[in-house]
Amino acid sequence: MQRTRKKTVLALSIAAMFSGTALAQETVATEGSTATVVVTGTRVANRSALDTSAAVDIISADTLKNTGTTEMNQALSVALPSLNFPRPSLTDGTDTIRPATLRGMAPDQTLVLVNSKRRHASSLVNLNGSVGRGSAAVDMNTIPTAIVKNIEVLRDGAAAQYGSDAISGVINLRLRTDRDGGEASVTYGARITEYELWNDAAPAGGTWTGPASRERTDGHSTTVSAWKGLPWGESGHVTIAAEYKDQSRTERGGYDMRQQYPRLANGAFDPRENTIDRFNAWYGDPEMQQATLFANAGNDLGNGTRVYGWASYQNREARSSGYFRPAQDARNILSIYPDGFLPVIAPTVDDFSATGGITWTLGNWDMDASLGYGKNKMRFEIQNTLNRSIGPSSKTVFNAGGFSYDQLVFNLTGVRTLDVGLSSPLNIAVGTEVRREGYKLFAGEPDSWRYGGETLANGTPAAPGAQVFPGFRPANEIDTHRSAAGAFVDLEANITPQLLASVAVRAEHYSDYGNSLAGKLSGRYDFSKSFALRGSLQNGFRAPSPQQQNFTSTSTNFINGVPYEITTFKPTDPVAVALGAKPLDAEKSVNLSLGAVLRFDPVSVTIDAYRIKIRDRIILSENLTQANVRDYIVAQGFVGVGGGRFFINGVDTTTEGVDIVLNWPINAGAAGRFDATLAGNVNRTEVTKVPVTAQLAALQPAPVLFDRANIIALEEGQPKNKFSANLNWKLGSWGATARVTRYGKTMTPGTTAAFDFPLAAQTVVDLEARYALTRKLSLALGADNVFDRYPETLPPALNTTGNTPFSNYSPFGRSGRFVYMRANYGF
Numbered sequence: 001m002q003r004t005r006k007k008t009v010l011a012l013s014i015a016a017m018f019s020g021t022a023l024a025q026e027t028v029a030t031e032g033s034t035a036t037v038v039v040t041g042t043r044v045a046n047r048s049a050l051d052t053s054a055a056v057d058i059i060s061a062d063t064l065k066n067t068g069t070t071e072m073n074q075a076l077s078v079a080l081p082s083l084n085f086p087r088p089s090l091t092d093g094t095d096t097i098r099p100a101t102l103r104g105m106a107p108d109q110t111l112v113l114v115n116s117k118r119r120h121a122s123s124l125v126n127l128n129g130s131v132g133r134g135s136a137a138v139d140m141n142t143i144p145t146a147i148v149k150n151i152e153v154l155r156d157g158a159a160a161q162y163g164s165d166a167i168s169g170v171i172n173l174r175l176r177t178d179r180d181g182g183e184a185s186v187t188y189g190a191r192i193t194e195y196e197l198w199n200d201a202a203p204a205g206g207t208w209t210g211p212a213s214r215e216r217t218d219g220h221s222t223t224v225s226a227w228k229g230l231p232w233g234e235s236g237h238v239t240i241a242a243e244y245k246d247q248s249r250t251e252r253g254g255y256d257m258r259q260q261y262p263r264l265a266n267g268a269f270d271p272r273e274n275t276i277d278r279f280n281a282w283y284g285d286p287e288m289q290q291a292t293l294f295a296n297a298g299n300d301l302g303n304g305t306r307v308y309g310w311a312s313y314q315n316r317e318a319r320s321s322g323y324f325r326p327a328q329d330a331r332n333i334l335s336i337y338p339d340g341f342l343p344v345i346a347p348t349v350d351d352f353s354a355t356g357g358i359t360w361t362l363g364n365w366d367m368d369a370s371l372g373y374g375k376n377k378m379r380f381e382i383q384n385t386l387n388r389s390i391g392p393s394s395k396t397v398f399n400a401g402g403f404s405y406d407q408l409v410f411n412l413t414g415v416r417t418l419d420v421g422l423s424s425p426l427n428i429a430v431g432t433e434v435r436r437e438g439y440k441l442f443a444g445e446p447d448s449w450r451y452g453g454e455t456l457a458n459g460t461p462a463a464p465g466a467q468v469f470p471g472f473r474p475a476n477e478i479d480t481h482r483s484a485a486g487a488f489v490d491l492e493a494n495i496t497p498q499l500l501a502s503v504a505v506r507a508e509h510y511s512d513y514g515n516s517l518a519g520k521l522s523g524r525y526d527f528s529k530s531f532a533l534r535g536s537l538q539n540g541f542r543a544p545s546p547q548q549q550n551f552t553s554t555s556t557n558f559i560n561g562v563p564y565e566i567t568t569f570k571p572t573d574p575v576a577v578a579l580g581a582k583p584l585d586a587e588k589s590v591n592l593s594l595g596a597v598l599r600f601d602p603v604s605v606t607i608d609a610y611r612i613k614i615r616d617r618i619i620l621s622e623n624l625t626q627a628n629v630r631d632y633i634v635a636q637g638f639v640g641v642g643g644g645r646f647f648i649n650g651v652d653t654t655t656e657g658v659d660i661v662l663n664w665p666i667n668a669g670a671a672g673r674f675d676a677t678l679a680g681n682v683n684r685t686e687v688t689k690v691p692v693t694a695q696l697a698a699l700q701p702a703p704v705l706f707d708r709a710n711i712i713a714l715e716e717g718q719p720k721n722k723f724s725a726n727l728n729w730k731l732g733s734w735g736a737t738a739r740v741t742r743y744g745k746t747m748t749p750g751t752t753a754a755f756d757f758p759l760a761a762q763t764v765v766d767l768e769a770r771y772a773l774t775r776k777l778s779l780a781l782g783a784d785n786v787f788d789r790y791p792e793t794l795p796p797a798l799n800t801t802g803n804t805p806f807s808n809y810s811p812f813g814r815s816g817r818f819v820y821m822r823a824n825y826g827f
Contacts, residue, residue: 039116040152040172041161042502043415043429044492050597053500053524053534054156055608055659061176064145066728066737066768068784068820070187070223070245072140073100076171078741078766081681081722082155082659087285087815088130088808089252092469093378095286095320096347097124097139099132102168103155103610104655104683104718106617107137109542109587111158111166114143114173115296115310117355118163120374123405123439125547127568127620130808131717133710134620134647136405136547139376140171142314142351146185146227147241147294149176155608155659157591159540160504160520163433163486167540167589167612175296175310178229179237182827185226189820191219191250193788197805200257200796208274210255219250219285219815228827236299247288249319250815253281256802260326260340272339280342281803282321285815290316308370309356316349319383322468323803330456331467335392343385343468347402350377357411365414372411377404382448382466389462390452400471401444405547408436424494431488438481439546444471449554465555476552478570482512484543500524508541512549516541516586534608535594544584544618548647566625567644576646578636579624580693585649588615602665609658616649619691621705628699650691651706653714657683672731680723687711709749712756716747719761719811735770737782741812748807750798757798757807759791764812780822788817 037046041054049056057080064075077085077100085100099107107126112119122139126132151173158166199210225243232238256278261270291314298308325332327340357370379402386394413431420426443449448471451464465471486508494500504520522536554567569576571584595608625643633641659681666674690706721744729736741764748757768782791810799805806814 038152039174040113040170041154041156041158042492043490044427050599050604050606053502053522054154054536054593055595055606057153057155057661059151059153061145061148061150064148064151065185065824066770066780068187068189068766068768068782068818070145070225070243072143072145073098075145076100076140076151076153078724078739080153081679081724082683083153084131084718084722084811086131086718086809086811087813088128089283089285089320090322090804091126091128091130091808092345093124093347093380094126094128094130094132095345096288096316096318096349097122097378098141099126099135099137100140101131101718102153102171103612103657103681104685105168105612106135107132108135108165108545109167109614110137111162111164111170112138112140112173113162113170114353114355115175115308116172117370117372117411118407118409118433118435120353120376120407121405121545121547123376123378123403123547125545125551129709129713131713133713134548134618136545139351140173142292142312142376143173144225144241144243144292144294146183146225146243147175147239147296149174156536156593156610157538157540157589157612158520159518159542159589160506160538161488161490163506163508164484164516164541164543164586167542167587167591167614175294176227176229176239176241177237177296177298178227178239179231180229182226182228184825184827185224185822187221187223187820187822189221189818190217191816192217192819193816195252195790195805195814195816196793197254198793198795198799199255200800200802202257203259206257206259206269206273208257208278210257210278214279216251216816219248219818221245221247221820232297232299236297238295238297241294243290243292245288245290247285247290249282249287250284251279251282252806252814252816253279253283254799254802254805256280256324256326258326258802260328262328276339278802280324280340281801282342283804283806285813286318286320288316288318290314304361306359307357308359309354311354312352314349314351316351317346318349319344319346321345323801325467331388331463333386333388333392333394336386336394336396341384341386343466344383345469346381346383348379348381351375362414364416366416368411368413368415370411372409373407375404375406378402380444380469380471382469382471385467387447387450387452387464387466389450389454389464390447391454394452395447398448398466398471399445400448400466400469401442402472403439403441403547403551406438410434420493422493422495423497426491426493429488429490433486435484436481437484437546438479439550440479441472441477441551443474443477449473470555473554476554478550478552480546480550482510482546484508484510498526500526508543510543513544513583513585516543530599532597533595534597536591538591540589540591542587542589544586544647548618549584565640566623566642569644569646571646571648573646575633575638575641575644578633578638578695579629579646580695581646581648584618584647585616587617587649589613603662605660605662607658607660610656612655614653614655617651617653618647618649619651619706619710620647621645621691622703622707622710624696624703626703628701629696629703632695632699648691648705650689651687651714652689653685653687655683655685657681672729672734675728677726678724679726680721682721683718684720685715687714709751712747712749713809717749717809719744719746722811733772737766737768739766740764741766743811746809746811748798748809755798757792757794759807759810762789762791762812764789776826778824780824782820782822784818784820785812785816790814790816
C-alpha cells in the first residue's frame with residue numbers, strides 16, 4: 001500500500017508539471033489543415049486519405065517526433081491501435097530484432113515498403129516462445145525517424161497490388177524530399193520505476209528472504225539524430241539523415257530464491273547464500289549501441305524524366321542475457337565462475353540497402369523503373385559463458401556464427417488514364433517485379449558447439465557447446481537463393497460520380513515452390529459529402545521465406561549417456577521428411593472488409609470491419625523428442641538423431657475485427673489549437689485447423705505437432721482490443737501531447753491449462769510538454785507510462801528461477817515509467 005501511494009504521488013507530480021505548462025497561453029493558434037494525398041493502396045494521383053476505397057492511416061513526422069521513443073516500431077504502436085509491439089526478453093536474437101504485428105496477424109504477414117518499394121526482411125527467424133514465433137519480418141527499426149516525411153498504413157489486404165506478404169496490410173514509409181533546411185535532435189531518458197515481486201519460499205532450512213518490491217533507475221538512453229536537405233541542381237534534392245543511439249539495459253528480474261552454492265561438508269548452507277546478490281538476471285530491454293545513415297535523392301533531368309534513389313546503412317550491437325546459472329548448477333565450472341554466471345548473447349547486426357530508379361513519359365504512359373538491393377546480416381558472440389564439456393580450460397567468449405538475408409528487386413510500372421465514357425477516366429496501372437532472394441547461414445568456431453569429452457561427477461557427459469546459445473555447426477551451413485517474377489494489372493475509376501470501383505490481379509512465379517495468383521475487387525459509394533461506404537473482397541498469399549525454408553541448428557543432448565542430435569530441420573531434410581514434413585507452400589488468404597466514412601467538418605470518423613481467413617499458415621512445430629519419435633527415427637535408418645522440429649504448413653485461422661478512428665481538429669481561439677484522435681481496434685483470432693502428419697499420427701501416443709500453448713499464443717497472445725485517445729495542443733511557443741492507451745487482456749499460455757496465466761487489461765498514460773525558446777530551438781519534457789503500470793507479476797510456479805517475473809505476452813512491455821527530455825534545433 002505504501003509503495004502504491006508513493007508511485008501515485010510521483011505520477012501525479014509529473015502530470016501536474018505538464019498541466020501547469022499547458023496553462024501558459026498567450027497567442028492564438030492558426031488552422032492550416034488540408035486533405036492529405038496518399039499513394040498506398042491506390043495508383044491514382046491526388047487521392048486523399050478519406051477518399052480511398054480502403055482504410056489508410058497517416059502518421060506524420062511530428063507524431064513520430066513527439067514521443068519518448070526513437071524506435072520506429074514502438075512509435076507506431078502508440079500511434080496505431082491495430083499495431084502491436086510486445087517487446088519480449090530472454091528470447092535470444094528476438095531481444096535485438098523485435099517484430100511488430102498488424103491486426104493480430106503474424107509479423108511477416110504485413111508488407112513493408114519504403115517510398116512504395118519493397119523493403120528487405122531481417123535475417124532472423126523468431127524461434128522462441130513469443131508473439132511472432134516462426135516468422136522473419138522486416139526490421140523497421142533500421143529506419144531512423146529523422147528521414148521519414150510520413151508513414152501510410154493500409155489496413156487492408158493488398159497482395160494483388162503489391163505481392164507476397166500483404167495479407168494484413170501495408171506499411172509504407174515515405175522519405176523526406178527536402179532540398180534545404182534541417183533539424184538536429186538530442187533525446188535523453190531513463191526508466192524511473194518500481195515493480196512488485198512475488199518471491200518463492202527459500203529451500204527448507206534456508207534463512208534468506210526477498211523484498212516485496214524493487215526500485216530501479218536504469219535503461220538510460222541517448223539518441224542523437226539530424227537530417228539536412230541539400231539542393232541538387234535547380235530542382236533536385238539530397239536529404240541526409242544520421243542517428244546514433246546508446247541504450248543501457250533494463251533489469252526487471254525477480255529475486256532468485258534458489259540455493260546457489262553446494263552445501264558444506266556438514267550439510268549446512270554456504271554462508272554466501274545470505275550475501276550473494278539474488279537479483280541476478282537481466283530480464284528487460286537489451287544494451288544497445290546503434291548507428292544509422294540514410295540518404296534520399298531525386299532530380300529532374302528535363303523532358304518529363306526524373307531520377308531518384310536512396311541508401312541506408314545501420315550497425316547495431318546489442319547485449320542481452322539468458323537465464324542465470326547458479327554456482328552449483330551442473331552446467332557451471334566453479335573454478336571459472338565460483339558465484340555462478342549469467343551468459344550474455346551479443347549479436348551484431350549490419351543492415352544495408354540501396355535503391356535507384358527513373359521515371360519518364362512514354363506516350364500517354366507514366367513509366368517507373370527501379371532496382372533495389374538490401375541485406376541484413378546477424379552475427380552472434382556469446383559472452384560470460386563456457387563450454388561445460390571442455391572443462392576448466394574452456395573459453396568464456398565464443399563466436400557462434402550467424403546468418404544473412406539479401407534481396408534484389410527490379411520493378412517496372414506504367415500508369416495512364418483512358419477516357420472510356422465513365423464518370424472519371426479509367427486509371428490503368430500495369431507492371432512487373434523480378435526478385436532474387438538469398439539466405440546464408442555460417443558456422444561458429446568449433447568450441448562454440450563441440451563436445452569436449454568431459455563428464456559430470458555422476459558419470460553422465462557434460463553439456464556440449466557454449467551455454468545459452470550453442471554455435472551453428474558446419475553441417476548447418478547453407479548458401480542458397482531463389483528467384484520470383486510477377487506481373488499485375490490494376491484498374492480504378494468512378495463508374496458514376498458516387499461509385500468508385502477498382503480491380504487488381506497479380507500472378508507470381510517462385511523458383512522454389514511454384515505459382516500464386518491474387519485478385520482484389522474494391523469499391524466505394526459516396527451517398528453524400530458526409531457519408532460513404534467502402535469495402536473489398538480479395539484473395540492473397542504469402543510465400544514461404546528463405547529463412548523458414550533453410551534455417552537449421554543443432555545441439556547435442558545426452559539421454560542415458562547416449563548423445564543425440566536435436567535439430568531444427570529444414571523441411572526438406574530427410575529426417576524431417578521421414579516425420580512427415582513437405583516442401584513449404586504459400587499461405588493463402590481470403591479478406592473481406594466493409595467500412596464507412598463519415599465527415600462532419602471538421603470531424604471525420606472511419607469504421608472498418610474485416611474478416612481474414614488464412615489457410616496453410618506456416619508454423620514452427622513442437623520439439624519432437626519423445627522416446628517413440630526417437631525409436632521411429634532409428635527405425636528409418638537415422639542413427640544418433642534424437643528428434644527436433646521443422647517448419648510446416650497446416651494451420652488455418654480466421655481473424656475478425658473492427659477499426660474505428662475519429663479525428664477532430666479544434667481551433668479554440670485564445671486557448672490554442674487542439675488535434676484530438678480517438679481510435680480503437682477490436683480483434684479476435686480462431687484457430688480452425690492444426691497440422692497432422694500420417695507418420696506421427698501412427699505413433700502411440702501420437703506426438704502433437706502444434707500444441708495448445710501455440711494455439712493460445714495465436715488466439716489470445718495479442719490484445720483482444722486496444723483503444724487510444726490522443727490530444728495534441730499548440731499555442732504560440734507552447735505545445736503538449738497527452739496520450740492514453742488501453743490494452744485489452746491477453747493470455748500467457750502454459751504447458752497445461754493449470755499453468756495458463758491471464759493478463760488483465762491495462763491503461764498506460766503518456767505526457768509531453770514542449771516550449772520553443774526561439775524559432776529554431778525547442779525543448780520537450782515528457783514521460784511515457786506516467787503511472788508506472790506493469791503487467792501482473794507471475795507466481796513462483798511460473799517463474800521457478802526468479803529470473804522472469806513478468807510475461808513476454810504483455811502488449812506494452814514490462815519496463816515501467818520512462819522519463820525523458822529532448823532538444824530540437826532547426827536550421
